[in-house]
Amino acid sequence: MTPILTAESLSVSFTRYGRGLSRVELPGIRDLSLTADPGQVTAVVGSSGSGKSLLAHAVLGILPRNSRMEGTLLYDGAPLSPRRAAALRGREIVLVPQGAGCLDPMMQVGPQIRRGRRGPEVRTQCRQALERYGLGPETETLYPFQLSGGMARRVLIASAVMEGPRLVVADEPTPGLDARAAGRLLSHFRELADQGAGVLFITHDLELALTVAHKVVVLYAGQTVEEVPAEGFRTEKGLAHPYSQALWRAMPRNGFQVLPGLQPEGLDLPEGCAFAPRCPGRRPECGRGQIPYIETDGGRARCLFPGEVSVS
Amino acid sequence: MRHRLGFAGKKLIRMALLLLGTSLAAFLLMAASPLDPLQTNIGQAALGSMTREQVDRLEEYWGTDTPPMERYLGWLGSALKGDFGTSLLYRRPVMEVIGQRLGSSLWLLLTAWTLSGALGFVLGLAAGANRGRWPDKLVRGCCLVLSSAPVFWLALLLLMVFSVWLKVLPIGLAVPIGAEAASVTLAQRLRHALLPALALSISGIAGIALHTREKTADEMERDYILYARAMGERHILLRHVVRNVALPAITLQFASIGEIVGGSVLVEQVFSYPGLGQAAVSAGLGGDMPLLLGIAVVTAALVFGGNLTADLLYGAIDPRIRREAAKR
Ligand SMILES: Nc1ncnc2c1ncn2[C@@H]1O[C@H](COP(=O)(O)OP(=O)(O)O)[C@@H](O)[C@H]1O
């Protein structure tokens, strides 16, 4: 089966003008590779600043003007040029954003999710989409400030499914929701995947991601460090990269052991493996050159010694 | 409903205090003025040749023989009863003079106000949506020049270009010289008001444009714009940004009535346009206390009315306030 989305060595950098005429290239994401299959929820997990939103924006073709994208992005097997992205977004490729803050505060829900399209069939579509998530027709006349957090998410997801998308990108759609509401929202994503769409579920919450994901992609400092079937996270042994293992150990049910140190950012990236300074099993080779993204059982990992370092 | 009444009551008390304060301030400034109404209106030489009784009668007419506080309280007493006295210079009831002057100023003010509001909004929107690129730089540059150029200087410049060099527009006044009031056509009035209105609008554009630019640039950074782009929406500027920027712009527009009225004093002076502003200048220089106080009160009421309209509109347009009020 062709993946619905493929990223190969994707990088996004920003140009900053310093003093005088000096220019600096700030890396946002680099060496990001992943695939997302139709009918599956692919979770992209990483801490804040690891490049999750940039990935979403790259897929939708809405990166800021001062950014530069390199590498390959394929949608349904064909290159996803900015032009193609512009034609597909809002229809085949949709975004489910964070919350009500992403809605125009001065516009009612109805016109907002119809996105400027008119006509009786659009109205029916809109009503059906709302109904699917338990929202009555009266929701259309509400303003965003009148929506509760949970209602806002349902409006946003209704807005996303209006035209039967094939790729749903959800960028941290759960903050601020209680566990039950978050669970319900996730089941909606799972349902979309069961109906055949590819879902890219972006979150910093690994535990939450594992409740729905078929596959987990771990980001660290703008790189993909591991891509693994969700079952890999059942035990520490299923994981190849020491950062994924650290994430596993930081989960409440596995003892809440938080790894000391911070993810490097921007220009502070170390030579060699970005995770090496915090890695419990680091060796001299880790501080040099490019670390390849190699095949592991069922996935890929960016580590010279995959699966070896596990220390408990 | 009770909430609404409370709001109206508070506003009324505020208005009364504002009008009282304005009239008192105008009175004190006038009373402290070094210009002696007798000397400015009758002349040093003529005064010198008059008898004591004649001078006494003049002093009584101009009110200079009464102690200031007594004079103000006297004015206030009649004003509260609706009698604003008689203009000393025009020898007609103050409200009649103001009514006539306001009539010719009003549409000068209205044109300038609408033009500067509309143009300023569009320019600000264009600049804010293109922050850092040439439309922004152009608009900002022009606004900086305009806002640092005094309005009377602008008026003189327009006068020189259009009336003196190009000779396409009249040099001043509200109607052709010597024409009878009844025979003046609307076209003639328009031609006479064009330059003053233009000068007045140009000076008002910068404020609105810069404010709108700032708001627009802020809105462009908001999450809902990014989301709209992500979902492939078109015409985002018109669909979302205008909607969100219009409210503060309208509020500013109504609150800017004071500036337009203030600017009109200078512009009318430069163009010898017989409006309220010019009357205010003559009243001030000529020691016409009743007229000056009348004008002060009327313009203060105008400005207050503008601000009040802004408040009310805010409540009527902003859904957050409107829906909350409907719930009560
Ligand atoms: N417009 C921008 N200009 C410069 N750097 C940016 C910009 N947007 C994001 N970045 C940088 O890219 C990195 C990844 O950002 P982001 O994708 O928003 O992270 P996440 O969503 O994972 O929290 C961050 O280090 C951030 O500082």
Ligand SMILES: [Mg+2]
């Ligand atoms: Mg983010």
